[in-house]
Amino acid sequence: MHKTLTSLAATAALALIAGAAPTQTQAQTRNCGDHAQVVERLASGYGESRQSIGMGADNTVVEVFASLETGTWTITVTAPGGPTCLVASGQAYQNLYEDLPNTDQGA
Known part of the structure; x- marks a missing residue:
C-alpha cells in the first residue's frame, strides 16, 4: 500500500510540474545546474538512472531518475x-506496467 501511494504521489507531482518551465528566478532558488552534471550527480551520489522522459508544456523536458x-x-x-532543476524526490520507487482498465459498459 505504501509503495502504491508513493507511486501515486510521484505521478501527481509529475503532472503538476510538467507545465512549469523553470524561470531564471526559480533556477536560482532551486537545485539547478547543467544537465550533464545533474545526471552525473544522480548516478554517482544516489545510483539513479533515467527511467522515463517526456515533454511538458513550453517544450520542457521532464525526466524521472x-x-x-x-x-x-x-x-x-x-x-x-536552460538549466536542469530538481523538482521532487523520494523513496520506494517501483516500475509499474498496468493495463488500461476495462471501460466497456457491457452488451
Whole structure:
C-alpha cells in the first residue's frame, strides 16, 4: 500500500510540474545546474538512472531518475536551453506496467 501511494504521489507531482518551465528566478532558488552534471550527480551520489522522459508544456523536458536497488527517485525539469532543476524526490520507487482498465459498459 505504501509503495502504491508513493507511486501515486510521484505521478501527481509529475503532472503538476510538467507545465512549469523553470524561470531564471526559480533556477536560482532551486537545485539547478547543467544537465550533464545533474545526471552525473544522480548516478554517482544516489545510483539513479533515467527511467522515463517526456515533454511538458513550453517544450520542457521532464525526466524521472530512480535506483531500482535502493528505491530512491528524482524528478527533473529542463527548460529549452536552460538549466536542469530538481523538482521532487523520494523513496520506494517501483516500475509499474498496468493495463488500461476495462471501460466497456457491457452488451
